[in-house]
Amino acid sequence: MTARKNEQQGKLVQQPWFAAVIYLVLGLSWIAGSDTVLAWLISDSTTLTQYQSYKGYFYVSLTAVLAWLLLNQKQQHARSLNAAEKRAQQQLALSELRLRTLLDNTPQIAIQGYLPDGTTFYWNKASELIYGYSKEEAIGTNLLELIIPSYMHDAVSEAMAQMAATGIAIPSEELALRRKDGSLVPVYSGHAVVKLADTEAQIYCIDVDLTERKKQAAELAFLADFDAVTRLPNRQHFSQCINRAIATAKVNSSQCAVMLMDLDNFKDINDSFGHSAGDKLLMQVSQRLQQCCTPQHTLARLGGDEFGVLVQSVQSVDELAELANMLLLQFEQPCQLGNGNDVITAASIGISLYPDHALNSEDLIRAADAAMYKVKHAGRNHMAFYSDELTAQARNRVLLEGRLRTALKQDKLECYYQPQIDIGSGKLIGAEVLLRWHDTELGFISPTVFIPLAESCGLIHELGLWVLQHSCQQFSRWLEQGITPFSLAVNVSAHQFSKDQLFDELTQVLADNAMPAHYLELEVTESALMIDEAKVVATMRQIKALGVRLAIDDFGTGYSSLSYLKRLPLDILKIDRRFIEHIPQANDDMQIASAIIALAHTMNFKVLAEGVETAEQLAFLRQQGCDYYQGYYFSKPLPATEFINLLQQQPNSLR
Numbered sequence: 328m329t330a331r332k333n334e335q336q337g338k339l340v341q342q343p344w345f346a347a348v349i350y351l352v353l354g355l356s357w358i359a360g361s362d363t364v365l366a367w368l369i370s371d372s373t374t375l376t377q378y379q380s381y382k383g384y385f386y387v388s389l390t391a392v393l394a395w396l397l398l399n400q401k402q403q404h405a406r407s408l409n410a411a412e413k414r415a416q417q418q419l420a421l422s423e424l425r426l427r428t429l430l431d432n433t434p435q436i437a438i439q440g441y442l443p444d445g446t447t448f449y450w451n452k453a454s455e456l457i458y459g460y461s462k463e464e465a466i467g468t469n470l471l472e473l474i475i476p477s478y479m480h481d482a483v484s485e486a487m488a489q490m491a492a493t494g495i496a497i498p499s500e501e502l503a504l505r506r507k508d509g510s511l512v513p514v515y516s517g518h519a520v521v522k523l524a525d526t527e528a529q530i531y532c533i534d535v536d537l538t539e540r541k542k543q544a545a546e547l548a549f550l551a552d553f554d555a556v557t558r559l560p561n562r563q564h565f566s567q568c569i570n571r572a573i574a575t576a577k578v579n580s581s582q583c584a585v586m587l588m589d590l591d592n593f594k595d596i597n598d599s600f601g602h603s604a605g606d607k608l609l610m611q612v613s614q615r616l617q618q619c620c621t622p623q624h625t626l627a628r629l630g631g632d633e634f635g636v637l638v639q640s641v642q643s644v645d646e647l648a649e650l651a652n653m654l655l656l657q658f659e660q661p662c663q664l665g666n667g668n669d670v671i672t673a674a675s676i677g678i679s680l681y682p683d684h685a686l687n688s689e690d691l692i693r694a695a696d697a698a699m700y701k702v703k704h705a706g707r708n709h710m711a712f713y714s715d716e717l718t719a720q721a722r723n724r725v726l727l728e729g730r731l732r733t734a735l736k737q738d739k740l741e742c743y744y745q746p747q748i749d750i751g752s753g754k755l756i757g758a759e760v761l762l763r764w765h766d767t768e769l770g771f772i773s774p775t776v777f778i779p780l781a782e783s784c785g786l787i788h789e790l791g792l793w794v795l796q797h798s799c800q801q802f803s804r805w806l807e808q809g810i811t812p813f814s815l816a817v818n819v820s821a822h823q824f825s826k827d828q829l830f831d832e833l834t835q836v837l838a839d840n841a842m843p844a845h846y847l848e849l850e851v852t853e854s855a856l857m858i859d860e861a862k863v864v865a866t867m868r869q870i871k872a873l874g875v876r877l878a879i880d881d882f883g884t885g886y887s888s889l890s891y892l893k894r895l896p897l898d899i900l901k902i903d904r905r906f907i908e909h910i911p912q913a914n915d916d917m918q919i920a921s922a923i924i925a926l927a928h929t930m931n932f933k934v935l936a937e938g939v940e941t942a943e944q945l946a947f948l949r950q951q952g953c954d955y956y957q958g959y960y961f962s963k964p965l966p967a968t969e970f971i972n973l974l975q976q977q978p979n980s981l982r
């Protein structure tokens with residue numbers, strides 16, 4: 328019923344003609360019906376007229392009320408329509424504002440609006456942050472110019488045209504887009520197309536910056552192989568490196584080594600100062616250890632306070648001992664833990680060698696670990712090899728190096744002089760300076776032991792300078808004493824040539840001792856040329872220009888290339904005593920010696936034979952036209968005073 332009523336009411340309101348017909352029918356029925364009823368009820372014509380007037384008044388009043396009701400209802404309807412429209416508009420504006428504010432301020436999601444031709448019309452704050460262009464710079468500019476790398480221009484233009492035409496967004500994808508500074512930013516890029524009928528499409532790009540996510544992924548990947556605190560390779564990565572080093576060593580028939588190092592009081596430091604102080608200590612230790620390592624070494628943190636060093640292609644046990652010693656020296660300086668807390672720590676090092684001690688990474692680490700525990704039990708801050716024999720050898724070397732340093736510092740070394748004789752005249756014409764070291768505890772130590780040691784630990788530069796300084800000083804004193812001058816031959820190690828300062832040091836020593844350069848001769852072994860021939864030749868030329876003479880020592884034992892002999896500014900060629908010692912029994916040595924003499928003379932060099940011990944050897948050399956000799960036949964190397972006594976017994980002569 329109510330539904331029908333509502334339907335009728337709705338018809339009345341929506342179709343005014345329907346209401347008018349009803350009104351007309353009712354009105355006409357009323358006029359006709361009421362007149363008939365009144366005529367039937369009232370017979371008196373005056374009364375009838377009076378009542379017809381009342382009826383008219385009533386009808387007018389009723390229609391007036393109806394008109395009022397209708398108009399009032401319409402007015403109310405119009406008012407409520409206005410209010411609803413206003414509310415709807417407000418809602419729309421609010422919704423628009425809400426949407427825009429959200430889009431503008433969505434963090435880390437860059438939203439941009441483009442027209443189909445690529446012109447930017449919307450650019451939110453996150454776009455400013457991700458791409459570096461302000462809203463003002465971006466709006467009106469084509470997206471290709473803004474953020475699309477040139478190699479993607481065609482593809483992007485095509486995709487824009489396709490989206491504009493179909494109204495369908497292309498699938499989301501991961502891209503590397505361009506920032507204002509030219510760098511690329513990884514984004515996950517989604518798209519939306521807004522298109523109403525007969526209007527231009529609006530294309531929205533919604534980009535999520537993946538930089539942080541990528542960084543985190545990279546960090547996670549990094550942490551699979553590296554330690555978070557020190558950034559060094561972790562145990563697993565270290566093992567892989569060892570396996571690779573073993574594979575290479577197998578192919579090359581060489582050796583590799585693993586060192587394990589454990590900090591001695593790390594637990595106490597962690598417990599007393601806290602874990603962040605412990606981390607600081609680990610970082611400082613790792614930085615110091617890293618400084619001792621070369622590309623041949625892999626430093627790793629194996630966990631807790633344990634570090635590892637892989638040494639690829641080991642040349643000698645001494646090299647390992649030296650590295651271990653250097654690593655231990657890093658603990659001499661205190662580590663700063665912050666808040667004024669400086670601590671001194673120490674370490675124990677265990678070393679194992681492939682293939683001597685183990686054949687795979689696991690066993691090598693285990694062997695190094697066992698060696699390290701041996702050190703810990705024996706008193707810490709030391710190193711040990713897996714085999715006791717190697718440990719003893721390495722420790723001796725470290726001990727010897729320490730004593731040599733002390734001997735040098737305390738001037739406990741001595742220069743000996745071995746006479747050099749002119750074969751033709753039999754006169755003493757010079758002396759070779761040979762270094763001697765007599766240690767108070769270890770006794771006499773041969774230069775064949777301590778010179779290579781000094782070379783491998785870098786002490787040779789200081790040592791070589793000491794010999795040069797002391798022998799030139801002694802020579803000047805002899806000159807002052809009126810001793811007839813002779814030639815002073817000083818050995819220079821190949822390693823001294825590899826450093827730039829040899830020439831400057833030499834000039835300084837000559838000046839300091841007022842020593843005439845032509846009395847000095849430097850003996851260089853062939854091996855010096857193997858280090859850096861171009862540099863050695865250049866330095867030799869500088870030295871030669873000073874007036875100092877140059878001799879090539881131990882000729883025939885190195886790589887004896889004739890081409891370099893031609894390039895070197897040499898004065899003397901010294902035949903190694905290995906070619907002299909078996910004369911006259913060894914025919915081949917005699918042939919080699921005579922060939923060297925002939926060759927040297929062809930090249931205008933003088934020749935000195937070393938290690939002459941017998942009259943037969945001397946006779947042979949004289950016969951071959953050799954210029955000079957030295958050796959036990961005339962004299963062993965002598966201390967300065969004995970040498971001068973011998974010299975003074977000789978008829979003086981200069982070369």
Ligand SMILES: Nc1nc2c(ncn2[C@@H]2O[C@H](COP(=O)(O)O[C@H]3[C@@H](O)[C@H](n4cnc5c(=O)[nH]c(N)nc54)O[C@@H]3COP(=O)(O)O)[C@@H](O)[C@H]2O)c(=O)[nH]1
Nearest residue numbers: 761762774775778794818819820938939940957958959964
């Ligand atoms: N860079 C430097 N090297 C040096 C210095 N002092 C010595 N050396 C080098 O050490 C090597 C060994 O030297 P040394 O034990 O002194 O032996 C020399 C002579 O003593 C020895 N010699 C001499 N005559 C004879 C002999 O008749 N018989 C024999 N068995 N030995 C003899 O030969 C060595 C000569 O050395 P060199 O002429 O230099 O080859 C040695 O290589 C020295 O060079 C130094 O201060 N700096």
